[in-house]
Amino acid sequence: MIKKTIIGLLLLAAIAIIAINFFKEDAQPVDTSSSSANAQDESVTEGLSIGQAAPDFTLTDQNGxxxxxxxxxxxxxxxxxxxTWCPPCRAEMPHMQEFHENNADGDVEILAVNLTAQDNGEEAIQSFIDQFGLTFSIPMDETGSTAQTYQIRTVPTTYIIDSKGDIAQKIVGPMDEQVMKDQTDSID
Structure with a gap:
């Protein structure tokens, strides 16, 4: 009975995520027409579209x-x-930890930004980290500014960033280890 309830909640959350993203306002397009067409200019427009440089941020992680x-x-x-209050996030975290452990010496890093400003306090966050045995970096977005910059409306939301610092993919909803592997294997 508990298993059916959990599956039902996860299914309901997935439907809600899809509905929210279907009806959400689209982000305003970035005007790149003023950027130089000069081949020598290697600057990339920062933004949230695929191919743009991921906006930089500085946060403090769970270890200070x-x-x-x-x-x-x-x-x-x-x-x-x-x-911590997000059921799809709970479902995704064991897969992220597994991916992290299987790629410990690889060229992929996980930064799992906790929406601390919207979460249930430091104790709940630390309990969550301990419960799932999370060992990857968990930056704490205490003010909500990073979530705002990345226009996070639904959690989990994941950006796959290539080695140049550009956004390669945006995934709304939970991922499993295979999706993480496929997404990171398909980029440089």
Whole structure:
């Protein structure tokens, strides 16, 4: 009975995620017409569209360490946004930990940004981390500014960032280890 209830809740959450994203306002397009067409200009417009440079941020992780997205340039990054109260996030975390453990020496980093400003407090977050045995970096978005920058309306939401720091993919909803592997294997 509990298993059916959990599956029902996950199914309901998935339907809600799809509905929210179907009806949400589209982000305003970035005007790149003023950028130089000069081949020597290697600057990339920062934004949230595929191919744009992922907006940089600096946060503190669960261990008190400073995490800056731009420090991971040269590696692929799974940039995930989550909260402890989110059932699909709970379903996704064991897969993220498994992926992290299976790629410990690889070129992919997981940054699982906790929406601390919207979550249930530090104790709930630490309990969640302990419960799932999470060992990857969990930056804490205490003000909500990073979630706002990345226009997070639904959790989990994940950006796959290539080794140049550009957004390669956006995934709304939970992922499993195979999806993470497929998404990161398909980019440089």
């Amino acid at each position: 360490e400073t995490v800056k997205l731009s420090d991971y340039q040269g590696k692929k990054v799974i940039l995930n946004f989550w909260a």
